[in-house]
Amino acid sequence: MEILRVENLKKYFPVQKSFIEVLLSKELKFIKAVDGVSFGVKKGEILSLVGESGCGKTTVGRLITGLEEPTDGKIYFKGEDVSKLPKDRRKEIYRSIQIIFQDPYASLNPRMKIGEHITDPLLIHDIADNDTARKMAIEMLERVGLVPGEQFFNRLPYQLSGGQRQRVAIARAMVLNPEFIVADEAVSMIDVSLRAAILNLLLSFKEEYNLSMLFITHDLSVAKLVGERIAVMYLGRIVEIGDVDDVIHHPKHPYTAALLSAVPSFDKRDLKVDIRGDVSNPIDLPSGCRYNPRCPFADDKCKESEPELEGDDFHSFACWHPLDIEVE
Amino acid sequence: MMVLDIKNLSTHYHSRRGTIKAVDRVSLKIEEKEFVGIVGESGCGKSTLAFSIMRLISPPGEIVEGEILFRGRDLLKLSEEEMRRVRGKEIGMVFQDPMTSLDPLEKIGDQIIETIQMHEEVDKRSALEKAEELLESVGLPRNRVNYYPHQLSGGQRQRVMIALAIALNPTLLIADEPTTALDVIVQEKIMNILKGMTSEGRSIILITHDFSLASEKSDRIVIMYAGWIVEMGESSKLVNEPLHPYTKGLLDSVPDLWLDRKIKTMPGLPPDLVNPPRGCKFHPRCPKAMDVCKEREPTDATVNGRFVKCWLYEV
Numbered sequence: 082m083e084i085l086r087v088e089n090l091k092k093y094f095p096v097q098k099s100f101i102e103v104l105l106s107k108e109l110k111f112i113k114a115v116d117g118v119s120f121g122v123k124k125g126e127i128l129s130l131v132g133e134s135g136c137g138k139t140t141v142g143r144l145i146t147g148l149e150e151p152t153d154g155k156i157y158f159k160g161e162d163v164s165k166l167p168k169d170r171r172k173e174i175y176r177s178i179q180i181i182f183q184d185p186y187a188s189l190n191p192r193m194k195i196g197e198h199i200t201d202p203l204l205i206h207d208i209a210d211n212d213t214a215r216k217m218a219i220e221m222l223e224r225v226g227l228v229p230g231e232q233f234f235n236r237l238p239y240q241l242s243g244g245q246r247q248r249v250a251i252a253r254a255m256v257l258n259p260e261f262i263v264a265d266e267a268v269s270m271i272d273v274s275l276r277a278a279i280l281n282l283l284l285s286f287k288e289e290y291n292l293s294m295l296f297i298t299h300d301l302s303v304a305k306l307v308g309e310r311i312a313v314m315y316l317g318r319i320v321e322i323g324d325v326d327d328v329i330h331h332p333k334h335p336y337t338a339a340l341l342s343a344v345p346s347f348d349k350r351d352l353k354v355d356i357r358g359d360v361s362n363p364i365d366l367p368s369g370c371r372y373n374p375r376c377p378f379a380d381d382k383c384k385e386s387e388p389e390l391e392g393d394d395f396h397s398f399a400c401w402h403p404l405d406i407e408v409e
Numbered sequence: 410m411m412v413l414d415i416k417n418l419s420t421h422y423h424s425r426r427g428t429i430k431a432v433d434r435v436s437l438k439i440e441e442k443e444f445v446g447i448v449g450e451s452g453c454g455k456s457t458l459a460f461s462i463m464r465l466i467s468p469p470g471e472i473v474e475g476e477i478l479f480r481g482r483d484l485l486k487l488s489e490e491e492m493r494r495v496r497g498k499e500i501g502m503v504f505q506d507p508m509t510s511l512d513p514l515e516k517i518g519d520q521i522i523e524t525i526q527m528h529e530e531v532d533k534r535s536a537l538e539k540a541e542e543l544l545e546s547v548g549l550p551r552n553r554v555n556y557y558p559h560q561l562s563g564g565q566r567q568r569v570m571i572a573l574a575i576a577l578n579p580t581l582l583i584a585d586e587p588t589t590a591l592d593v594i595v596q597e598k599i600m601n602i603l604k605g606m607t608s609e610g611r612s613i614i615l616i617t618h619d620f621s622l623a624s625e626k627s628d629r630i631v632i633m634y635a636g637w638i639v640e641m642g643e644s645s646k647l648v649n650e651p652l653h654p655y656t657k658g659l660l661d662s663v664p665d666l667w668l669d670r671k672i673k674t675m676p677g678l679p680p681d682l683v684n685p686p687r688g689c690k691f692h693p694r695c696p697k698a699m700d701v702c703k704e705r706e707p708t709d710a711t712v713n714g715r716f717v718k719c720w721l722y723e724v
Contacts, residue, residue, distance in 0.1 A: 133592035133594065272618070272679070274659060276662065277661075277662035277663075277672040277673060302664040306664040329666070339594060341666070343594045345625050346668070347621050347668060348667045349625055356594055359565070
């Protein structure tokens, strides 16, 4: 069963005009951060969303958690169109969808005790009174490995390391007993030797509660490790999505293949797919397929019309000239 | 030929809480045309080591002992004026953040020209010509000399930094996390540029937290932990058969795209460097710790041509 589905999701950010542009009444321009994204996440499934900086992956996460209003498109949570729901029902849904941010130094309030970060959401959502909230917070702190919880409860963020802070962020998200987690680069700022512990912690929650997750990352190795399915984004669109092993071993989109060939590995594969130049300007997108200026296989068709995602649940891709390769 | 020979180098930071031994009696040799990756987590001393080589340590930091022989000359004995001529001209450095290392108010070309003219007696025309060639050598169009830093992307800016670092044709290039802020595709391009420089006779030191990246590009890998070099040896051998338990733990904890395996969690936290554990600094996290590890610092051993600092390999 699908717990989350987004249909043709769009988010355009207006670009600030300079004073002279206002005087000349130039047209308002937009950065198309997310430009027609559709996908679903099944109950108990982790979908990894990968892409380079600026591809719109973080904006997708923020749209799903209600931190941004979509310009267009629909978000269905357990079959219900979130935008059509009354306010109180939306609050309930946003309790079930929690987010873990990248930067554990910025996501905690330096003046608030560690424990208060976890009791606050409980109090806001009227789940518990002060005493119960405290008890729940201490339990959750111990569950994420901050033992003794009693002691950690009274500490301030500066007394914790980056890894420990990220555990607090996870505890804060998990204490509301969510059904869906958006993890936005949740381990990117954590030191290598501690990263595994945080990833394993997230995976243990997934097993225990049959959690569903959108795991946003720029790191394909991490995406492969945690995700059952993977979606690759480029300039606001998903160019390839499917079963993680199939996408990695049979990449169809030249961009996916170029990404795969650039990932550092202890056991690097002989995969060479060219990519030209730099990412195009998201304000003035190229016509046709937005990857065409960088694609070694692009022809006239690619410059004229934009391919749509085609295929099934197991593997779909948006490309006029899909690759037919196998990476062992 | 040996380019760099670091002997028993220690760099300390003096803080109110006590002395931090960021680099603790480190010895390291770099050969001509060699690509060496120094791998470690934040706070292991890898950047301090790089800054020490450049003699860019300022108070409360201090190089307290050791020698840094660069082509036979001890850099620590040079006057500040002599050292200034070594920086850039003989040893180049690329820093992590290209955003803060370029002057936002000056055109790319002028910044390169300024660097060249600071060290060499050339007129502006030939310096400009040189600047354009340098940009070309790092894969940027020649006309980028007329651009300001903000007009370039992060990857392009980092390429400008590399062009600047090699402008005076240094023998040794130290790259401190040069691609950490960049996406993988750009990273791969920049790494290939660096790698190509070794065939031009340069030696490269790559400082990174990314073990797989270092293993892919380097001839030799140096693993640092809490100010020590704990293991050092040929790249592929070190990865295939790690000797030090920390190296092994690090390898097992890194997710890898092509290796089908679960990752293992390394217990504990990196030590507080003001109060490091007695004996071996890694012993509280070490699955193979013995009694001796808690008491005495391991001596430096050589096993099959590989350096390792661990009691397991004591004879």
